[in-house]
Amino acid sequence: MTAPAAKRHSATLERIDAFRWRIPRSAQEGMRVDGLVFADDSLIEPLRGDPCLNQVANVATLPGIIGNSLGMPDLHWGYGFPIGGVAAFAVDEGVVSPGGIGFDINCGVRLLRSDLEIADIKRAADQLADALFRAVPGGVGAHTGRRLDRVELDDVLRQGAAWPVAAGHGTADDLLVTEEGGCLDGADPSQLSERARLRGANQLGTLGSGNHFLEVQVVDRLLDPPTAAVLGLHAGQITVMIHCGSRGLGHQVCTDHVAVMDRAVHRYAITIPDRQLACVPLGSPEAHAYLGAMAAAANFAWANRQLITDAVRRTFASVFGPHHALPLVYDVSHNMAKFERHHVDGREVDLCVHRKGATRAFPAGHPGVPDAYREIGQPVLIPGDMGRSSIVGVGLPGAMAETFGSTCHGAGRTMSRHAALRQLRGVNLVDELRHDGIVVRVDRRGLLAEEASVAYKDVEAVVRVAAGAGHVRPVARLRPVVVVKG
Amino acid sequence: MDASPGQVGGTPRWHAAVAHTADVGVRATAPDPRALLEEAAAALAELSADVSQAKRRRPEAIEVRADDLPALTFAWLNELIGLADARGEALVEARMEDLESTPDGWLARGTAGFAAYDADVRPRLQVKAATFHRLKVAREGEGWALEAYFDV
Numbered sequence: 026m027t028a029p030a031a032k033r034h035s036a037t038l039e040r041i042d043a044f045r046w047r048i049p050r051s052a053q054e055g056m057r058v059d060g061l062v063f064a065d066d067s068l069i070e071p072l073r074g075d076p077c078l079n080q081v082a083n084v085a086t087l088p089g090i091i092g093n094s095l096g097m098p099d100l101h102w103g104y105g106f107p108i109g110g111v112a113a114f115a116v117d118e119g120v121v122s123p124g125g126i127g128f129d130i131n132c133g134v135r136l137l138r139s140d141l142e143i144a145d146i147k148r149a150a151d152q153l154a155d156a157l158f159r160a161v162p163g164g165v166g167a168h169t170g171r172r173l174d175r176v177e178l179d180d181v182l183r184q185g186a187a188w189p190v191a192a193g194h195g196t197a198d199d200l201l202v203t204e205e206g207g208c209l210d211g212a213d214p215s216q217l218s219e220r221a222r223l224r225g226a227n228q229l230g231t232l233g234s235g236n237h238f239l240e241v242q243v244v245d246r247l248l249d250p251p252t253a254a255v256l257g258l259h260a261g262q263i264t265v266m267i268h269c270g271s272r273g274l275g276h277q278v279c280t281d282h283v284a285v286m287d288r289a290v291h292r293y294a295i296t297i298p299d300r301q302l303a304c305v306p307l308g309s310p311e312a313h314a315y316l317g318a319m320a321a322a323a324n325f326a327w328a329n330r331q332l333i334t335d336a337v338r339r340t341f342a343s344v345f346g347p348h349h350a351l352p353l354v355y356d357v358s359h360n361m362a363k364f365e366r367h368h369v370d371g372r373e374v375d376l377c378v379h380r381k382g383a384t385r386a387f388p389a390g391h392p393g394v395p396d397a398y399r400e401i402g403q404p405v406l407i408p409g410d411m412g413r414s415s416i417v418g419v420g421l422p423g424a425m426a427e428t429f430g431s432t433c434h435g436a437g438r439t440m441s442r443h444a445a446l447r448q449l450r451g452v453n454l455v456d457e458l459r460h461d462g463i464v465v466r467v468d469r470r471g472l473l474a475e476e477a478s479v480a481y482k483d484v485e486a487v488v489r490v491a492a493g494a495g496h497v498r499p500v501a502r503l504r505p506v507v508v509v510k511g
Numbered sequence: 512m513d514a515s516p517g518q519v520g521g522t523p524r525w526h527a528a529v530a531h532t533a534d535v536g537v538r539a540t541a542p543d544p545r546a547l548l549e550e551a552a553a554a555l556a557e558l559s560a561d562v563s564q565a566k567r568r569r570p571e572a573i574e575v576r577a578d579d580l581p582a583l584t585f586a587w588l589n590e591l592i593g594l595a596d597a598r599g600e601a602l603v604e605a606r607m608e609d610l611e612s613t614p615d616g617w618l619a620r621g622t623a624g625f626a627a628y629d630a631d632v633r634p635r636l637q638v639k640a641a642t643f644h645r646l647k648v649a650r651e652g653e654g655w656a657l658e659a660y661f662d663v
Contacts, residue, residue: 075532102532104644104660128639128662165560165634166599223597234637235663273596276639276662280589287582287643300581300643441530442636442663469634511637 038062038069038078044494048082048094055086055296061427062096063494067486071439072100080107083298087112088306089119091369091376095428097383098490099437099482103127105301108382108438111431113367114307116375120295121312122304123286123319125379127360128279130319131326132237132270134406134434135203135356136417137334138256139341140349141263143243146506150464153241153344154507157466160336161239163232163511164468172227181229182214185324186331186356194335202395202404203356204385207327209363213317217274218281221318225274225325230332234468234511236476237269238408239337241507242415248499252401252419256354258501265341265351266415266503267333268408270360271326278322282315307377316362323361330356354417355395355404357384359434365393367429378429386420386432386497394420405497409436409484411465411476411510412458415503416488423495432496436484445480446471458508467510476510522654526554529658535636536660540651544580545610547648547655548587548619552605555588558661559638560601564631570622573605576615580648583617584659588641591623592661600625601632636663 037052041061046069048060060081064072072078077100084106085094091113100109105124114120146153162169173181181188186207189195200206232239244262247253258264271278286303289311295304305311338351362379369376387393387403394403402419409415424430440448454473458465467473491497521542529536537554541547556562575590577583587607595602607621626632639662647658 077532104534104642104662108533124642124644128642165637166596166601166628168599220593220597224593227599234634273593273639276596277593280593280640283643284577284582284586284589287585288578300646303643438532441532442535443528443530471635 044490048078050085053082055298056082058085058090059093060085060096061093062100063098063490065490068098068482068490075102077102077107081110083302084110084112084125086298087120087122087302087304088295089115091115095431097431097433098487099433099435101437103381105299106379106381109433110381111379111383111428113376113378113429116307116364116377119307119377120304121307121315121362121377122302122379123279123282123315124301124303125381126279126319126362127381128276129270130275130278130360131323131358132360133326133330133356133358134266134268134408135330135334136354136406137265137337137351138258138354139263139265139351141345142261143263143506145345146241146263149344150507154464154466154509156340156344157239157337157507157509160340161232161333161509162230163234163509165234167231167233167511168227169230170227173229178222178226179214181328182321182324183212184208186327188328189331189335195331199331199334199353202353202397203327204358207331207356209320209323211317212320212324214321216314216318217278217321221274221277221281224277225272228272228274229325229329230336231272232269232333232511233272234472237511238411239333239509240266240505242266242503242505244501245504246502248501252498252500255398255401256404256417256500257352258417264503265337266406266408267330267337269329269333271322272329274325275322278318282318285311319362323358327356355406357406359384365429367425376429380431382434383431384434385430386424387430388420388422388425405432407433407435407484407488410478410481411505411508412461412463412478414484416484416499417501417503418488418497418499421495421498424497428496432491433487436481436487438480439482440480442475445477446474448479449474449477463505463508465508472510522652524550526550528558531660534660534663536658539657540654542654544655545607547657548584548607549605551584551588551657551659552591555591555638556602556604558636559595560635561633562601562603562626565601565603565626568625570624573621573623574619576618578616580617581643581646583619584646584648584657585641585643587619588659592638592640594623595625598625600627601634638663
């Protein structure tokens with residue numbers, strides 16, 4: 026059942042403090058909890074009248090939602106859930122919604138650190154850019170040329186990042202600093218359609234297109250030197266950031282299960298204000314099937330980022346010699362539903378936390394944080410845009426108290442692709458970026474305009490809100506030097 | 512995306528892109544639902560690649576079922592997206608040969624043509640999926656209109 030379209034919520038926004046805005050549950054029929062959006066004055070103004078606020082309110086109508094329907098500081102219009110949306114559901118009376126995780130299941134970011142300095146890269150930036158562009162297949166229709174057989178694909182879906190590591194494409198240390206060790210429990214390859222398998226079989230190790238990227242960056246500012254030291258980061262150091270997900274396999278998993286839930290939502294008498302919010306009760310057969318498929322797709326994504334990591338390491342070795350290790354700092358997920366235990370109203374409760382375009386941000390001491398970082402908190406990787414910067418931070422207790430241990434996943438778009446193309450018509454972005462010291466390789470030049478800085482919020486402004494709200498402590502700023510786009 | 516050629520009299524066959532902050536939408540009109548879904552497929556093909564010079568390959572048969580027209584649209588567009596991605600090729604065109612309303616819902620049969628990416632077929636956008644978000648398929652005047660959003 027689909028409820029009537031919701032009204033716009035700009036008029037119902039209530040300021041709580043400098044970083045928090047409430048959409049009261051009285052604002053829209055059916056809201057079970059308030060909406061809570063994290064933004065300062067500069068970030069909230071463009072959102073007034075934007076459909077993303079309706080989406081925060083729509084999510085608040087879903088059965089079993091706990092706490093608030095949350096909008097992170099990079100909040101923007103998505104489909105069903107907003108991008109930058111977080112919602113937690115009680116395991117006994119809540120739901121799971123594939124649209125609340127997204128089509129690109131376990132889209133995420135990982136960061137590698139090197140022992141190279143900016144001067145090393147400056148000498149070889151073009152050579153490195155060309156080599157990376159060749160080594161990591163990207164763009165629309167990208168494939169590796171090798172199709173995994175059924176047994177291999179099943180192993181990937183069950184083992185995640187451990188599969189390529191076992192084959193020599195990484196180290197055991199990589200798994201220690203990957204969220205969930207690079208493998209989500211409960212993966213059930215039998216829940217994937219043949220179409221999903223077909224789409225994924227030759228895409229493992231590919232970057233994809235759109236906002237996915239591979240960047241060589243320099244640490245250009247330390248914001249918290251002692252914490253940066255624990256992460257192995259220092260000023261002037263070269264790092265590599267990889268952003269991609271589960272490719273066509275994950276897209277098909279979401280498509281298949283949205284269709285199933287669209288039919289099932291009637292049977293469970295759930296009323297939703299947007300059909301893309303199709304959902305089923307946790308514990309139902311449809312939920313079990315989706316969660317098994319989602320975990321399998323998540324594992325595919327971790328294996329994908331691990332293989333790209335291996336390609337990057339081999340490329341650096343070919344350009345700079347074999348003695349430059351690129352250890353993994355951390356790997357975070359953006360689009361996922363996870364079963365986690367949180368404190369709610371003074372009680373510990375088990376929840377299914379949906380993060381769509383949002384990053385986990387667990388604080389120091391949490392058992393989900395790798396041993397190496399247990400004393401500083403989970404590393405939080407927040408990519409910006411290709412012309413400005415990205416931020417490395419760590420999770421804080423405020424995130425556990427308020428956002429189920431979550432924060433922003435990036436800068437967040439401010440304009441459509443069409444608007445960006447119009448605004449940048451006639452501009453040679455390759456030359457402009459080179460003027461700023463950034464070498465770019467891209468499969469399609471139009472993509473540069475669509476993904477240009479003008480299309481995104483300033484990530485530093487976004488992180489200021491996450492920090493001001495007490496969710497993240499910024500540790501280091503990274504500036505792009507080489508950008509590879511699919 | 513430019514509008515496609517219309518027809519003389521009645522609701523024209525037409526489509527255009529609709530702006531969306533993170534993703535992309537399309538709007539289409541046609542005299543009947545069958546033509547409307549073909550028009551939506553044409554919009555999808557244009558979003559995904561420049562196929563104006565493509566040499567169409569042997570058509571592949573498509574059959575999709577759903578409970579209602581929006582769900583059929585979701586299934587039809589995602590079938591085209593999934594087939595193109597699985598083949599690693601660009602969708603060039605799709606024809607719906609049969610669209611019927613049955614006691615169990617809607618059934619559509621058609622064909623789709625795909626072409627390999629090369630100098631004549633240049634990719635534009637990686638379309639991951641069609642969504643149900645704001646998906647509308649309804650009578651409009653004497654014809655039919657559709658609005659759909661894609662995850663890209």
